[in-house]
Amino acid sequence: MDHFADRLADAVRAKGNSVSVGLDPRWELLPKELRLRHGNSDLSSVASAYEEFCNRVIDIVAPLVPVVKAQSAFYEAAGPDAWAALSRILERARQRGLLTIWDGKRNDIAATAAAYAETAFGGALIDGRRHPVLDADAATVNPYLGRDAVEPFLEGAARDGRGVFVLVRTSNPGARQFQDLDCSGRPLFIRVAEAVGAWSREARGRSGFGSVGAVVGATYPAELAALRSVLPAVWFLIPGYGAQGGSAAGTGPAFGDDGLGAVVNSSRGIISSFDPQARDWEASIEAATKQTISDLAAATSMARLADKRAVGL
């Protein structure tokens, strides 16, 4: 498989935007007709409702955006059938030409980290044979444990053409508590960013970007701008846009002049853009996706991607 950073750049260019749609199903926010049809008697019913909903979202957004990101927590909370559904949902997304990000923020050491990397990427190795589990194109990882704990993800990414997005600045209000601690003159999140930059430089694709990216919340535009200068050739995965309060303009510094370099994720703003009672929820998801693309294009150099696409570049 080609280098992840190149596959991402190609996908972004092909769609003319770099929006990621979050596949983060929550029962109370699903369309009511879908909830009624599947029922709420047990978690298996919830899992089947999640799967139908996510499949519809995928079919709606696949012609529009390059990436989907699945938040692991919502599938785990809905029990084993939802975990099984997640792997089928990611498979469907791949079949529709989408790049898939498993947002699990995993972190552990040695053989345990290797097991997470297998879950995310190449699959479990049983007596010499690989058995895919999630088979995602990229995964999110927490850096607190240090490089050796991230290593199995880097190895899996290098071997299988996958990407790793390391948490640098998260989008929550409390991110500052530890991430802003002054570490000998520079805040912790900048220290983490410096390490991410080094890891990313070890495996660059022809696009110039590395297979290791950074998670940077849209809710911290000043920090996002600072991080772009520390990390010039690193893909940013940007959560926190829209429902969490991040603005389109705030993501601007994350984009290069050519419109590459940042993937902006929207979850609730797209997949919960409708009144659950409404029957036209699919039209609402499509409209919200298009609106997200045009809002970001209006405020950032992402617009250049669409321009180039229009003239066939």
Added chain:
Amino acid sequence: MDHFADRLADAVRAKGNSVSVGLDPRWELLPKELRLRHGNSDLSSVASAYEEFCNRVIDIVAPLVPVVKAQSAFYEAAGPDAWAALSRILERARQRGLLTIWDGKRNDIAATAAAYAETAFGGALIDGRRHPVLDADAATVNPYLGRDAVEPFLEGAARDGRGVFVLVRTSNPGARQFQDLDCSGRPLFIRVAEAVGAWSREARGRSGFGSVGAVVGATYPAELAALRSVLPAVWFLIPGYGAQGGSAAGTGPAFGDDGLGAVVNSSRGIISSFDPQARDWEASIEAATKQTISDLAAATSMARLADKRAVGL
């Protein structure tokens, strides 16, 4: 349900030791007869082998130790059937009187963190009704995102009598990269520990310990001793003992004079203590568990627990 710290103290006193056995199944380390019987054709076979193995381990260690800790990664890597097996394995452990720790090192924000806490503790809330998923007594959590991201775990723990172990000093060789960064005169892991101490003081049980504990690797005995002075009334969960290189004597400072305060986990040293070809693997697990208990008792004040138990205190 009673306060987690008290339930843990009671369980430790009742067994006369504070050893946790790691339920971390890995295919290549399972007894060969078990692998042959279940077969390796697909991940469902692997999952059923894991379940039989873990059930046997539980039955062997339940009379001996107070706690088991299941490493989430190994179940996730073996696919959805193994994830389903994990919840049954934890249920069996509870039925055998063991306290259960879900070692998932989860971390995320807002509703997502709440979904992880539901997975760990009280279960998914669907139309006002709770559906248990893992229903563990405690869970491990990564602190990088800050207090608001840990909050849903603290709330779940308070409501349901559960415990949260926050990563402070991990057991891997690379832990120093970020955890030792100098944050205005004190290393990051001490800063995290100070926060953990504050969170823990908010919800103390009658034992004096809080429901929030700290993960501190046995592989860093000096840091472990330093952390005990920062966190006098916090349960430590100590990985890295045995196979990873942590010594029994090195865990000594984690224990109070009464033998309480620390849970020492051993995974490979117990559940992979046998030659996979051997037929007497169950006897080996039992012997390794007893050896772990006696090694720790010989080197730490944990011995006082057994003394008190012997005289009926």
